Amino acid sequence: MSVTNDLVPHATSRRRAQRMSSILRYINEHGSARLTEIAQELGVSTATMRRDLADMDDQGLLIRSHGGARALDPATEVAVQLRDSRFKDAKLRIADHAARLLPEGQYSVAISGGTTAAAVARALTSRDDLSVATNALTTAAELATGSNLTVIMTGGFIRFNSLEAVGVLAEKTFSAINVGTAFLGTDGISARGGATTHNEIEARTNHAMVAQADRVVVVADGSKIGRATLAKVADLDEIDVLVTDSSADPDELTAIAAAGVDVQVVADALADS
Structure with missing residues (x-):
């Protein structure tokens, strides 16, 4: 596989990656x-914050200013390594629910990139009767460890921001297989824009996966509902099920359901206890 020249956000440890995500x-x-304001909010020294802001400016994640920093365009894509972990519990509940939508017995699945899609992959590792195709390194890694699943990894160019293989090679892999259910992670899904992502090549690759599936299940936490990013992956009439959590905008969910999508909202953790 080849590698694109997208900028690679880098953190030397998980703890620092979480701090950079919080920043x-x-x-x-x-x-x-201001630098001092963020340092106080996160409980770190101004020296640590100064280093973090300098590195994040170098990596194109924000714009460092005199004494602080300012945000990029809100639509700017954050690398998968640094994506916000606030919704981790919701994503796990979404993934567990989505995994239970599959039938028993031999079955073929495709899974896209994204942290929620990777969580679905993790939820499927207890099974031994699935064939799973993916273009995402994060998803393949979840499936390759402690799993007896048949895993098909596409070729293509690796986008560092999403760790997905994209382009003609990936599209040809998806076009050559039959898929029972495709689990699609997304940067946004709305009644107006359908399922969207930040990169048009990634969108085209993921649409090749969608086009081969008998059923398409979008997995997206509530922060993605009602959001539309640059490139469309799928129209709502190509999506069968949306699995999300209760933080999603209810009016937007109603509009998405009115378009024919089966909207399934997982219960809060407190409601399960």
């Missing part, structure tokens, strides 16, 4: 902030 969230929510 991004804070900056994006406030538009801009």
Whole structure:
């Protein structure tokens, strides 16, 4: 596989990656902030925050200003390594619910990239009767460890921001197989825009997966509902099921359901206890 020249956000440890994710969230929510303000919010030293902001500016994640930082365009894609972990519990519940939608017995599945889609892959590793095709390194890694599943990895160019293989090679792989259910992660899904992502090549590759599936299940936490990003992956009439959580905008869910999508909302963790 080849590798594209997208900028690679880099963090030297999981702890630092989580801190950088928190910085991004804070900056994006406030538009801009002073260095001392963010350091106090996160409980770190100003020296640590200065290093983080400098590195994040170098990586194109934000714009460093005198004494602080300001946000990029809100539509800017954040690399999968640094994506917000606030919704981790919701994503796990969504993934567990989505995994239970599959029938018993031999079955073929395709799974796209994204943290929620990777969680679906993790939920499927207890099975030994599935064939799973994916173009995502994160998803393949989940399936390749501790699993007896048959895993098909597409070729293509790797996008560092999403760790997905994209382009003609990936599209040809999906076009050559039959898929019972495709699990599609997305950067946004709305009644107006359908399922969308940040990159048009990635969108075209994922649509090749959608086109081969008998059933398409979008897995998206509530923050993605009502959001439309640059490139369309699928129209709503190509999507059979949307699995999300209760933080999603109910009016938007109603509009999506009115378009013929089976909207399934997983219960809150507290409701399950």
